[in-house]
Amino acid sequence: MSAVGFDFRNERCVVAVAKHTGIVYIDEEQDFLGTNGSGTRKKYPESSISLIMRWIIGRPFSDPELQQYLKALPFSVTEGPDGFPLIHARYGEETRSFTSIEIMGMVFSNMKRLAENMSNAPVVDCCIGIPVYFTYLQRSAVLEAAKIVGLNPLRLMHETTATALAYGIYKTGLFEDVHRNVAFVDIGHASMQVCIANYKKGEMKILAHSFDRCLVGRGFDEVLYQHFAAKFKADYEIDVFQNAYAGIQLRDACEKLKEELRSNPEALLYIECLIDMNYVRCFIKRDEFKQISSSILERLKKPLEKALSEAKILLADIYAVEVVGSDSWLIRILTDYFGKKPRNTMNASECVSKGCALECAIFSPNFKVRDFQVNEILPFSIALQWKGFSSMQRYYGEKENLRSCIVFPIGNPIPSVKSHTFYVSGTFSLEVQYAYATEMQAPAEISTFTVKVAQIFKIGPFMSTKYVRPVIKVEVEVGLNLDGCVSVNSAKYPDHLKWGKWRLCVRV
Numbered sequence: 422m423s424a425v426g427f428d429f430r431n432e433r434c435v436v437a438v439a440k441h442t443g444i445v446y447i448d449e450e451q452d453f454l455g456t457n458g459s460g461t462r463k464k465y466p467e468s469s470i471s472l473i474m475r476w477i478i479g480r481p482f483s484d485p486e487l488q489q490y491l492k493a494l495p496f497s498v499t500e501g502p503d504g505f506p507l508i509h510a511r512y513g514e515e516t517r518s519f520t521s522i523e524i525m526g527m528v529f530s531n532m533k534r535l536a537e538n539m540s541n542a543p544v545v546d547c548c549i550g551i552p553v554y555f556t557y558l559q560r561s562a563v564l565e566a567a568k569i570v571g572l573n574p575l576r577l578m579h580e581t582t583a584t585a586l587a588y589g590i591y592k593t594g595l596f597e598d599v600h601r602n603v604a605f606v607d608i609g610h611a612s613m614q615v616c617i618a619n620y621k622k623g624e625m626k627i628l629a630h631s632f633d634r635c636l637v638g639r640g641f642d643e644v645l646y647q648h649f650a651a652k653f654k655a656d657y658e659i660d661v662f663q664n665a666y667a668g669i670q671l672r673d674a675c676e677k678l679k680e681e682l683r684s685n686p687e688a689l690l691y692i693e694c695l696i697d698m699n700y701v702r703c704f705i706k707r708d709e710f711k712q713i714s715s716s717i718l719e720r721l722k723k724p725l726e727k728a729l730s731e732a733k734i735l736l737a738d739i740y741a742v743e744v745v746g747s748d749s750w751l752i753r754i755l756t757d758y759f760g761k762k763p764r765n766t767m768n769a770s771e772c773v774s775k776g777c778a779l780e781c782a783i784f785s786p787n788f789k790v791r792d793f794q795v796n797e798i799l800p801f802s803i804a805l806q807w808k809g810f811s812s813m814q815r816y817y818g819e820k821e822n823l824r825s826c827i828v829f830p831i832g833n834p835i836p837s838v839k840s841h842t843f844y845v846s847g848t849f850s851l852e853v854q855y856a857y858a859t860e861m862q863a864p865a866e867i868s869t870f871t872v873k874v875a876q877i878f879k880i881g882p883f884m885s886t887k888y889v890r891p892v893i894k895v896e897v898e899v900g901l902n903l904d905g906c907v908s909v910n911s912a913k914y915p916d917h918l919k920w921g922k923w924r925l926c927v928r929v
Contacts, residue, residue, distance in 0.1 A: 423438055423439070423536060423537075423540040423542045423543070423544050423546075424438070424439035424546065424547075424548075424778055424781040424782040424784075424785045424787070424788055425437070425438050425439070425533075425536050425540075425544050425546070425547040425548070425777075425778060425781060426439075426547065426548050426549075426550065426583070426773075426774045426775065426776065426777025426778030426779070426780070426781055427529075427532060427547060427548070427549045427550065427774060427777060428550045428580070428583075428773035428774035428777065429474040429525075429528065429549075429550070430474065430475075430609065430610065430611075431471065431472045431474060431475045431476070431609075431610045431611045431639075433770075434528060434532055435770060435771060435773070435774040436532045436535060436536050436774060437771065437774035437775050437777065437778035438536050438539055438540045438778065439778040439779065439781065439782040439785075439788060440540070469495070469496065469510075470496055470508060470510055470524055472490070472494065472611075473508075473521055473524050473525055473528075474525070474563075475552065475610075475611035475612065476490040476494075476611070477490070477498070477506055477508070477521045478521040478522065478525055478559060478562045478563065478566070479521070479555070479556065479558040479559030479560070479561065479562035479563070480505070480506070480558070480559070481504050481505055481558075482498075482499075482500035482501070482504060482505055482506050483500075483504065486634070486635070487506070493643075495665040495668065495669060496508065496509065496510055497509040497510075501518075501520065505520065505521070506520070506521055507519070507520060508520070508521065508524060521562065522562050522565050522566045522569070523566075523569075525562070525563065525566035526566045526567075526569040526570055529566055529567050529569070529570045529572060530570040533570055533571075533572060544572070545571065545572060545573045546572075546573050546575055546781060546784070546785060547567070547572050547573070547574055547575065547777075547781055548574065548575055548576055548577075548578050548583075548777040548778065548780045548781040548784075549563060549567060549574050549576075549577050549578065549777065550577075550578055550579075550580045550583050550773040550774065550776070550777045551563060551577045551578070551579065551580065552579070552580055552611075552612055552614060552632070553579040553580065553581060553582075553614050553616070553630045553632050553800045554612065554614075554632045554634050554800070555577075555905075556855075557853075557906055557907070560577055560904055560905060560906055561906065563577065564577070564904065574904075575780075575781055575784045575903075576780065576784075576903035576904060577903070577904040577905060578776065578777050578780055579614075579616070579630065579797070579800070579905075580607065580614060580773045581605050581607055581614050581615070581616030581630065582616065582618075582627055582776070582795065582797055583772070583773045583774075583775075583776025583777045583780065584605050584607065584616070584743070584745055584767065584772045584773055584776055585603070585605055585616060585618040585625060585627070585776070586625060586776040586779055586780060586793070586795055587767065587772045587773075587775040587776035587779060588603065588605070588743060588767060588772070589603075589618070589620045589625050589793075590625075590779060590791060590793045592620075593622070593791075595620070596620040596621050596622055597622055598622075599621075600619055600620065600621050601619070601620050601621075601740040601741075602617060602618070602619050602620075602628065602732070602734055602738050602739050602740055603617070603618050603620065603739070603740055603741050603742070603743060604616070604617050604725075604728070604739050604741070604742045604743070604759070605617075605618065605742075605743050605745060606725070606742065606743070606744050606745070606755060606763065607744075607745045608636075608721075608744070608751060610639045611639060612632060612633065612634050612635070612636070613632060613633045613636040613721070613724055614630070614631075614632045614724075615629075615630070615631045615632065615724045615725060615727075615728040616629070616630055616728070617629045617728050617729070617732040617734070617739075623791075623792050623793055623794060624793070624794045624796070625793065625794070625795055625796065626796040627796060627797055627798045628731070628732035628733075628734070628798075629727075629728045629729070629730075629731035629732035629798075629832070630728070630731075630798065630800035631724040631725075631727040631728040631731065631800075632724060632800070633720060633723065633724050636717060636720045636721065636724070640714075640717050641679050641710075641714055641717060642672060642675045642676050642679060644713050644714045644717070645675035645678060645679060645705075645710070645713075646671055646672055646675050648705075648713055649671060649675065649690060649703060650662065650671065652703060653671075653695075653701055653703075656703075657699065657701055659695060659696050659699060659701065661695070661696075664696055667695050667696045670692055670695060671692065671695070674690050674691075674692050675690070678690050678705070679710075682705075682707045682710050685707070686706060686707050686708075687704055687705070687706045687707065688704070688705060688707075689702060689703070689704050690702065690703050690704075690705065718751075718754060721751060721754060722758060725755075725758055725759075731831065731832065736759060736760060739759060739761075741761075741764055742755060742759050742761060742763040742764065743763065743764050743765075743766065743767055744763040744764070744765055745767055745769045745772055752765075780795065783795075796834065797834070797835040797903075798831075798832045798833060798834060798835060799829055799830075799831060799832065799833040799834075799835055799837075799901065799905065800831065800905075801831055801855055801856070801857065802827050802829065802830050802831045802855070802856035802857060803827070803828060803829040803853060803854070803855060803856060803901070803907055804825050804826060804827045804828060804853075804854050804855070804856040805825060805826055805828050805841065805851060805852070805853060805854075805899070806823065806824070806825040806851075806852040806854055807823075807824055807825075807843060807845070807849055807850060807851050807852065808821050808822065808823050808824070808845075808849060808850070809821050809822075809824055809843050809844050809845040809846075809849060810822075810844040810845070810846075810892055821845070821846060825854075826841070827856050828841060828899055829899075829901050829907070830856075833901065835901060835902075835903060835905060836900070836901055836902050836903050837900070837901045838898060838899070838900045838901070838910065839898070839899055839901075840896055840897065840898050840899075841896070841897050841899060842894060842895070842896050842897075843894075843895045843896075843897060844892050844893070844894055844895075845892070845893055845895060846892060846893070847893070848880065849880055849895075850880075851880055851897065851909065853899075853907045880895065880897065880909070880912045893914050894914060894915060895912055895913070895914045896912070896913050896914070897909060897911070897912045898910040898911045898912070
């Protein structure tokens with residue numbers, strides 16, 4: 422059996438296989454999937470599916486954020502019968518419709534095959550990297566896609582945590598006799614994520630996570646894209662918004678232009694045969710680029726400040742800053758903020774998959790890995806909501822009220838189990854919600870445990886005898902697993918016929 426780590430980015434995937442001689446990284450090989458598939462993107466944009474992991478999977482079609490993303494996609498996406506996106510593409514001689522989970526399953530299948538070819542062993546156990554801001558629906562969708570192809574995810578691992586593991590596990594001498602705090606800043610194609618980790622010998626503890634789901638390296642590409650699209654329409658009467666092929670060409674050119682502006686005060690954008698054999702060329706200065714992207718630059722500091730605040734440390738307590746991700750244009754801004762130049766010592770393309778493969782090897786009995794403990798935390802607060810009584814109301818015959826409490830606060834260790842006592846009149850619904858939906862930039866509800874949702878749980882019914890009081894005391898055990906998903910493990914109430922005994926509620 423192999424220990425495998427998967428890193429699914431918006432436009433590329435990396436799989437790392439742990440071997441006894443080290444970590445091996447695998448590039449994609451299959452036509453129309455992975456690197457070779459990107460060659461068909463310009464030729465067949467309407468049938469070249471990408472950007473699934475960050476933009477589409479696990480999101481309801483009505484999600485306003487998804488609706489904004491769909492405007493930039495060259496392929497067709499409509500609402501499915503379950504309220505989630507359906508992706509339409511040419512498959513052979515016909516147009517087929519796929520769910521995002523099915524598309525991700527195809528990618529998992531391809532990467533699993535490559536890993537098996539490289540390791541000459543079956544691949545079942547794996548660890549999958551996900552963005553720290555993924556919701557319950559998104560995490561569940563990734564797990565379902567992996568299980569479709571026979572994979573057994575040992576855990577979902579936050580990308581910045583995987584990066585921190587890959588960074589610290591080999592630096593034994595650096596943390597021998599002292600605690601050190603290291604900040605990891607990932608400004609990638611789809612989001613910005615910040616993590617602060619504390620290291621000591623044989624152990625890593627995550628102090629804080631923060632993120633901005635919409636502050637991205639792609640955002641800088643987008644402002645360039647909008648700038649030149651408007652300029653081409655005015656100067657050349659070319660509308661790239663009406664031509665998928667031209668739009669892809671311009672986006673690729675803007676990405677290269679952005680990198681040129683890192684080291685040059687001025688850069689040239691030149692595209693041959695944009696539309697109808699027309700070529701375009703245009704210069705832009707770095708100062709002009711900063712001006713049109715000023716709103717993005719201002720937002721950069723907020724996740725940094727939030728991470729420091731939640732970690733309860735000062736800037737002076739940061740030993741080092743590591744920049745990872747596909748976009749490292751903001752080195753100067755990070756230098757000004759932290760007061761020290763960020764390092765780029767990690768391979769941005771491999772660090773997440775490497776950390777995931779190492780974590781999978783730590784779990785596996787087939788590998789002997791250096792003792793290294795990873796202490797993860799919850800990046801957002803999770804609350805329970807139900808209709809019931811308070812501990813005092815039950816004595817005075819008052820009506821049930823809608824009540825809530827935070828059961829897993831931000832920074833809560835992962836995994837974790839907690840018990841909570843409820844006073845109810847009978848079968849009741851227990852909703853698990855994000856406590857601060859505005860911070861998550863996502864719908865508040867995670868899932869509902871109720872009679873109406875029989876495929877999950879119901880809490881009740883309770884024993885019906887004359888000895889049962891009008892108000893029932895119910896103890897519910899709520900679990901937070903390694904994947905960051907919440908479940909109701911058990912529910913019980915006192916058996917009034919047998920003193921000191923408890924009855925389990927019916928579970929479906």
